[in-house]
Amino acid sequence: MREQKTNRLHDFVRTKGEVYVWLASMGLVIGLTMIVFLLGLILWEGVKSFWPEPVAVFELRQDAGGAMQQIAGQITKEQEKAGQATAAENAALEYQIRTANRDTYGSSYRYLDSSQIASVTYPSGLVEVERMEFGNAVGFPESVVFGKSGRTVASGSEEFAGALAKAVQDAATRRAQIEKIEKKEIGSINAEMTSLRNRERSLKSKDEKTAEEEKEIAGKVGSLQGEFEKLATRARELRGEQKNDVLVLRLASGETRTIATGDIVGYFYPNDLGFFGKLGLFFHRLVLFLIENPREANTEGGIYPAIFGTVVMTLLMSVAVMPFGIVAAIYLREYAKQGFMVRCVRIAVNNLAGVPSIVFGVFGLGFFVYLAGGTLDQLFFSETLPTPTFGTGGVLWAALTLALMTVPVVIVATEESLAAVPRGVREGSLACGASKWQTIQRVVLPAAAPGILTGLILAMARGAGEVAPLMLVGVVKLAPSLPLDGDFPFAHLERKFMHLGFHIFDLGFQSPDAEAAKPMVFATTLLLILLVVFLNLFAIIIRERLRKKYATGAF
Numbered sequence: 001m002r003e004q005k006t007n008r009l010h011d012f013v014r015t016k017g018e019v020y021v022w023l024a025s026m027g028l029v030i031g032l033t034m035i036v037f038l039l040g041l042i043l044w045e046g047v048k049s050f051w052p053e054p055v056a057v058f059e060l061r062q063d064a065g066g067a068m069q070q071i072a073g074q075i076t077k078e079q080e081k082a083g084q085a086t087a088a089e090n091a092a093l094e095y096q097i098r099t100a101n102r103d104t105y106g107s108s109y110r111y112l113d114s115s116q117i118a119s120v121t122y123p124s125g126l127v128e129v130e131r132m133e134f135g136n137a138v139g140f141p142e143s144v145v146f147g148k149s150g151r152t153v154a155s156g157s158e159e160f161a162g163a164l165a166k167a168v169q170d171a172a173t174r175r176a177q178i179e180k181i182e183k184k185e186i187g188s189i190n191a192e193m194t195s196l197r198n199r200e201r202s203l204k205s206k207d208e209k210t211a212e213e214e215k216e217i218a219g220k221v222g223s224l225q226g227e228f229e230k231l232a233t234r235a236r237e238l239r240g241e242q243k244n245d246v247l248v249l250r251l252a253s254g255e256t257r258t259i260a261t262g263d264i265v266g267y268f269y270p271n272d273l274g275f276f277g278k279l280g281l282f283f284h285r286l287v288l289f290l291i292e293n294p295r296e297a298n299t300e301g302g303i304y305p306a307i308f309g310t311v312v313m314t315l316l317m318s319v320a321v322m323p324f325g326i327v328a329a330i331y332l333r334e335y336a337k338q339g340f341m342v343r344c345v346r347i348a349v350n351n352l353a354g355v356p357s358i359v360f361g362v363f364g365l366g367f368f369v370y371l372a373g374g375t376l377d378q379l380f381f382s383e384t385l386p387t388p389t390f391g392t393g394g395v396l397w398a399a400l401t402l403a404l405m406t407v408p409v410v411i412v413a414t415e416e417s418l419a420a421v422p423r424g425v426r427e428g429s430l431a432c433g434a435s436k437w438q439t440i441q442r443v444v445l446p447a448a449a450p451g452i453l454t455g456l457i458l459a460m461a462r463g464a465g466e467v468a469p470l471m472l473v474g475v476v477k478l479a480p481s482l483p484l485d486g487d488f489p490f491a492h493l494e495r496k497f498m499h500l501g502f503h504i505f506d507l508g509f510q511s512p513d514a515e516a517a518k519p520m521v522f523a524t525t526l527l528l529i530l531l532v533v534f535l536n537l538f539a540i541i542i543r544e545r546l547r548k549k550y551a552t553g554a555f
Contacts, residue, residue, distance in 0.1 A: 039529070046526030049519030050285040052278050055126050055138055055270045057252050058097065058112065059119045072126065072138045072252035073097035073110070081113065096515075101251060103134040108516045122271045125155075129249070130265040133296060135516060137259060139249040144261075147244030167245045167261040174238045174262065181235045188487065189228050196221055202383035289523065294478065298507060299517045303524055305479055309395065309497035310531060312483050314464045316399035316493075317406070321459055324403070325410025326445075326452060332411070333418045334440055346415075353408040361469025364401030369393055369473060389494055393474030395483045396493035401473050402466060406459035413455025417448035446546070453543040457536050464532050467501040475502045477510075500528040 053074050060069045077096035093114040102108045129137040141155045144163045153163040200217050242262025249257050268281055292302030336342050373390035381389040390396075421444050429439040445452075467475075476496045483495050504524050511517040 042522055042526050042529065045519070045522035049523045050282050050289065052128075052268065052270050052273060052281050052285075054122050055128060056120050056122055057126070058117050059121075060112070060116050061118045070252045070254070071097070071099060071110070073099040076109070100128070100136040100138040101257075102513075102516075103137075104251065104255065104257065108135050108513060124269075124272055126269065126271050127249070127267055128270050129247070129259060129267045130300075131259065132263045132265060135296065135300065135513075137249060137257065139251040139257070142248040142250050142256065145246050145248065145258075147246070164247065164267075167247075168264050168267065171242055171245070171261040171264060174242055178235055178238050178242075181231050181238075186228060186231050186235075187481075189224050189231070191487070193221060193224050193228075196224075198383040290527075294503075297512055298477065298503065299511055299513060299520055303498075303500070303503060303527070305482060306498040306500045306503045306524070307527070307531070308482055308484075309475075309479065310464060310500045310528070313395055313399050313402070313470075313497060313499065314460055314535065316395065317402045317463045318456060318460055320400055320403035321407050321410055321463075322456060325407045325455065325459075326414050328407070329411045329414030329418060330440060330445075333415050334436070334444075349408045349411050353412070355405075356468075357405055357466050358468040358472075360401055360405040361472040364397055364404070364469060364473045365393075368397040368400055373397065392494075393472070393476075393496055394494040395474055395497045398470050398474040398497070401469050402463040405466070405469065406463050409459045409462070410452075410455040413458065414448070414452050417451025417454075418444060420451065421447045446549075450543045450547040453539055453546070457539045457543070460535050460539065461532055464535065465501055465528065467499070467505055470499055470502060475499045477502075477506050500524055500531065504528065 055072055055074055057070055057072045060071065062069060074097065075095050076098050079094060079096075081094040095112050095114065095117075097110050097112055098108060099105055099110050100108055123140075125140055126138065127141050131137060141160070141164070143155055144153045144160065144167055146152075146163075146167070153159050196217050200214075203213060239262075243260045245261040246258045247261060247264065249259060251257060273281065289302045290307065291304050293305060294303060295301040332342060332345065369392060373388065373392065373394075376390040377385060377388055425443055425447065426439055429443045430436070434442070474496050476498065479496050479498045481492070481495055483492055483497055484490060485492070504521055507517040507521045507524065508514075
């Protein structure tokens with residue numbers, strides 16, 4: 001009887017355990033499904049934003065006696081209209097149309113009831129123009145007018161395609177010249193003039209300024225001012241030339257608009273493209289997205305500064321976090337006397353890993369920016385005060401703040417890796433006459449390297465995607481200059497920077513046109529995920545090579 005009860009108890013426990021196993025498996029499957037679905041959605045929407053879609057012309061029904069109205073656009077969303085009876089299916093639908101031409105219609109999108117649409121056509125010859133401002137323009141090209149010569153080339157002539165292409169190319173060349181003059185040449189002059197004024201202010205504050213030095217500084221400033229005026233005049237002339245040539249565009253609604261070729265970034269005929277034409281335009285858009293600067297409140301153009309800033313900040317964070325994390329772990333595991341204090345330190349390190357990131361941002365703002373940065377300004381950049389140099393947010397302080405936030409992960413992973421190295425390996429090294437440090441340096445650390453890199457991978461993954469602390473210690477909506485460039489001293493770690501995570505937040509929640517920013521949000525999110533995966537894969541490859549090399553150890 002007792003054996004039967006025991007067997008029934010074992011069967012109950014086994015059955016109950018199997019239920020928990022199945023529940024855990026079901027939870028894992030649900031979680032993986034959600035992750036795959038989310039990644040699939042981001043991939044689909046991100047890739048779709050670069051694929052050129054045909055543009056339709058919708059003919060709209062009007063009231064009795066009214067003329068038929070036409071509007072061009074793309075259907076971006078189809079949904080059931082709220083409050084409509086579902087019996088008449090067509091009447092219950094409404095469409096979101098991307099009409100472009102925001103300067104004409106006041107918005108890039110418009111909603112249409114299915115009952116309003118009389119017909120939908122995809123006419124040939126419709127052009128979509130990408131502009132510097134106000135988003136894209138869609139319509140039928142009428143002519144190209146050259147301001148200097150007064151020549152007009154109609155769209156029906158054989159010369160039109162070449163004339164439009166040449167006008168746009170000339171405008172792009174002038175735009176590059178303007179950017180070079182304003183950002184490179186004028187920027188260098190401004191930096192030199194600022195340096196001279198800071199030197200003059202410093203000498204004046206120390207009562208060391210002489211008549212010769214004053215004359216020398218004034219002469220250099222006057223020479224630079226003359227060069228500045230010449231360059232500024234040349235830039236104004238080029239900007240004026242950008243408005244000489246115009247493209248005359250007739251909208252589907254019948255209105256005529258003129259677009260200066262200097263405002264045209266590119267153009268294409270969406271309804272006349274074949275598959276390979278669309279594929280070529282897809283890759284062209286993708287490349288421009290990666291290498292261009294943002295414009296139009298970050299909703300248009302590329303995200304190169306954000307990519308550059310994210311990579312630089314992540315690499316600086318990794319360089320900062322690795323030495324401190326590894327040294328702290330080596331001390332705690334190999335040198336510190338195990339006892340109450342060491343246990344308290346380990347508990348504190350584990351608790352730091354759970355502190356909200358915004359707390360680290362506040363600490364970074366107070367300690368790194370105001371205390372460390374303010375001290376550096378007082379000691380080495382007093383001539384620029386009250387304008388701060390290091391006493392404000394920058395990529396250096398952002399990297400150190402994230403390094404402080406992720407150092408517990410590296411410490412824990414390094415300690416576990418050091419503990420996993422067999423004791424016999426250490427004793428064999430010591431028996432051969434090696435010192436303790438030689439054993440750690442040449443035996444223990446190489447064997448623990450794969451686990452240490454695992455901690456670095458986790459730190460990089462978390463640091464690259466953080467946004468909240470960066471908003472306090474250096475990230476901005478639009479950075480005029482990169483942290484690294486060709487100007488001496490080449491590395492400007494005090495500069496503010498752009499970040500992909502903050503770029504996504506800015507587009508999603510701060511954009512003046514949320515609907516128009518959605519494609520950029522998905523594309524930037526996809527790129528951030530791919531960037532984190534690439535950095536992780538790079539570290540994983542190094543880890544696997546080290547693991548194979550030291551496979552005879554603990555691994």
